[in-house]
Amino acid sequence: MIESEQGREQEGREGEAGWQPGRRERKKAATRQKIADTALRLFLEHGYDAVGIRDVAAEADVAVTTVFSHFAGKEALVFERDQDFEQRLTRAVTDRAPHEPLVPALRREVEALVRHCTAEGTAPVRRMIEGSAALREYEESMGLRHAEALAAAMTADPRLPATATACRATARFVIDAYALACGAADPQAAVDEVFRMIEAAWEAAAR
Amino acid sequence: MIESEQGREQEGREGEAGWQPGRRERKKAATRQKIADTALRLFLEHGYDAVGIRDVAAEADVAVTTVFSHFAGKEALVFERDQDFEQRLTRAVTDRAPHEPLVPALRREVEALVRHCTAEGTAPVRRMIEGSAALREYEESMGLRHAEALAAAMTADPRLPATATACRATARFVIDAYALACGAADPQAAVDEVFRMIEAAWEAAAR
DNA sequence: ACCGTAACCCTAACGGTTAGGATTTCACAA
DNA sequence: TTGTGAAATCCTAACCGTTAGGGTTACGGT
Numbered sequence: 001m002i003e004s005e006q007g008r009e010q011e012g013r014e015g016e017a018g019w020q021p022g023r024r025e026r027k028k029a030a031t032r033q034k035i036a037d038t039a040l041r042l043f044l045e046h047g048y049d050a051v052g053i054r055d056v057a058a059e060a061d062v063a064v065t066t067v068f069s070h071f072a073g074k075e076a077l078v079f080e081r082d083q084d085f086e087q088r089l090t091r092a093v094t095d096r097a098p099h100e101p102l103v104p105a106l107r108r109e110v111e112a113l114v115r116h117c118t119a120e121g122t123a124p125v126r127r128m129i130e131g132s133a134a135l136r137e138y139e140e141s142m143g144l145r146h147a148e149a150l151a152a153a154m155t156a157d158p159r160l161p162a163t164a165t166a167c168r169a170t171a172r173f174v175i176d177a178y179a180l181a182c183g184a185a186d187p188q189a190a191v192d193e194v195f196r197m198i199e200a201a202w203e204a205a206a207r
Numbered sequence: 208m209i210e211s212e213q214g215r216e217q218e219g220r221e222g223e224a225g226w227q228p229g230r231r232e233r234k235k236a237a238t239r240q241k242i243a244d245t246a247l248r249l250f251l252e253h254g255y256d257a258v259g260i261r262d263v264a265a266e267a268d269v270a271v272t273t274v275f276s277h278f279a280g281k282e283a284l285v286f287e288r289d290q291d292f293e294q295r296l297t298r299a300v301t302d303r304a305p306h307e308p309l310v311p312a313l314r315r316e317v318e319a320l321v322r323h324c325t326a327e328g329t330a331p332v333r334r335m336i337e338g339s340a341a342l343r344e345y346e347e348s349m350g351l352r353h354a355e356a357l358a359a360a361m362t363a364d365p366r367l368p369a370t371a372t373a374c375r376a377t378a379r380f381v382i383d384a385y386a387l388a389c390g391a392a393d394p395q396a397a398v399d400e401v402f403r404m405i406e407a408a409w410e411a412a413a414r
Numbered sequence: 415a416c417c418g419t420a421a422c423c424c425t426a427a428c429g430g431t432t433a434g435g436a437t438t439t440c441a442c443a444a
Numbered sequence: 445t446t447g448t449g450a451a452a453t454c455c456t457a458a459c460c461g462t463t464a465g466g467g468t469t470a471c472g473g474t
Contacts, residue, residue, distance in 0.1 A: 024471050028421070053461060063423045065463080074461065137348045144347055168387055169380075169401045173408075176379040184372060194376045197408035201380075204407035205400070231440050235452070259429060270454045272432080281430065 032070045035060045039077040044124055048078070048132045075138035078129065086146045088113065089174075090153040102160060103202050106174050107195045114181045114191055130183070140179065147175040166205035173198045239277045242267045246284040251331055255285070255339045282345035285336065293353045295320065296381075297360040309367060310409050313381050314402045321388045321398055337390075347386065354382040373412035380405045 021029070038060040042051045053074055057064045071077050092109035093102065117126070129135045151171035155164050162170070177194040184190035228236070245267040249258045260281055264271045278284050299316035300309065324333070336342045358378035362371050369377070384401040391397035 022472070024420070027471090031421085052459085064461095065424085066422060068462065069421075137344075137351075140348060140351055141344045144344075163400065165387065165391060165397050165400050166404065169383060169404055172383040172387070173376075173380060173404075176376060176383070180372065180375055180379070190372050193370065193372050193412070197373065197376055197380075197412050200411035201404035201408040205404050229441070231451070234439090238452085260431085261429080271430095272455080273453055275431065276452075 031062060031066065035062060035067055035070055036077060036080050040125075043078065043128060048128055048135060075135055078125075078135060079139065079142060082142060085113065085142075086149050089146055089150050093150065093153045093157060102154070102157075103195065103199050107191070107198075110174060110178050110181070110195070111188065111191050113178060114187045117182050118187050126182075143175040143179055147171045150174060161206050162202075163205070166202075170198065170202055170205070173201060238269060238273065242269060242274055242277055243284060243287050247332075250285065250335060255335055255342060282342055285332075285342060286346065286349060289349060292320065292349075293356050296353055296357050300357065300360045300364060309361070309364075310377075310402065310406050314398070314405075317381060317385050317388070317402070318395065318398050320385060321394045324389050325394050333389075350382040350386055354378045357381060368413050369409075370412070373409075377405065377409055377412070380408060 035056065039051075039056045042056060042059060053064055053067060056077070057067050060067075067077075076082070088109055089106075092105050096102075096105040129139060147168075148171070151164075151168040154160055154162070154167040154171060160167070173194075177191060177198060180194060181187040181190040242263065246258075246263045249263060249266060260271055260274060263284070264274050267274075274284075283289070295316055296313075299312050303309075303312040323329075336346060354375075355378070358371075358375040361367055361369070361374040361378060367374070380401075384398060384405060387401060388394040388397040
């Protein structure tokens, strides 16, 4: 019997230092990763629309229902890092230096996100996204959710002298800047240009 | 035999004055209208998600395929006036008075659109839209298309001293203003506030 | 050693959407 | 008037993403 690690799990709790995920969670994470990797590979090989969920499930050797227990839908297989994106934006607001103004902080973060999104090696993925209407629309609707989260973070910040409407508008403008930059010939220049506009809009609102 | 109008069609051509649509086109328009009316009625009666395309088709007494030959999808049954919206926006740019500045012209149009969208009697429709995730997302993706059309109209206007990026950004800001106002407690005030920001952004870009 | 349950599986369906191909109805002109 | 091509419509049968229902396995905590 090969059971060298039986019964020694759970030496702590989630969030504490020294916490080791148990076998169950490791397997779950592995399954999730295998599905995501398989899906991306198939999508890049044959095109997003030409690959069905059933194909992904079969190639990853899992049941179709398992795919949907890890991902909310087919498009979510492509945008795996969705939550990171949202957190980075909201933290750019909440975790900025005590007296740092809002817009430059957001601008730095968007610049970083755009760099990450137009980096070497991600070209095939971007081409795939731009090549599928479903993926393009999903990306934009993701942006909407992020804009709402960002607006909530801004509205909750007592340092900001703006109305809820101004916060919501600015949040959407920021997402617009990201979306435009990702599709622009010169992404960094686009971020620069649009954020000059956002800066002016924000100042006009802060009265 | 009751055939009082046989054989006297086609006295002109499309676009000319005095053009009468033939029986074929009248029937087609009637079918389309019947489908749209039936769909909206059923959606309001039983809820958008509770009514299937097959239900709509049966109640309108047409085949399912006929529904899809008139409308691109289920959501399009609700947003029947889609094209009007886009035309009104682009014409606010192209048909404005020779020396009228851009932003006020857009603002007037958005104000009118928001009024139309929050008018008496449209409350049930808006509640239906807000109540369905599918309809909310579709409306936003419509907005995206409108923003692109608007950006194209702006870029093509030689009077405007702005880069393509500034035009695209402004177009998206305008759509943001509309979307925010439609969901705001005081729509007109929201338009006012956001357009002050857009005005500032546009001026910052025009350099 | 035992039990509750999380993760997974299978099957069958539902609802939006489309393809294929037949049928009717109209517009136009020979 | 009548013939002809095309447009509008129809029917059937699927495809695909997604979910419900209900069962099996294997892990985690006691």
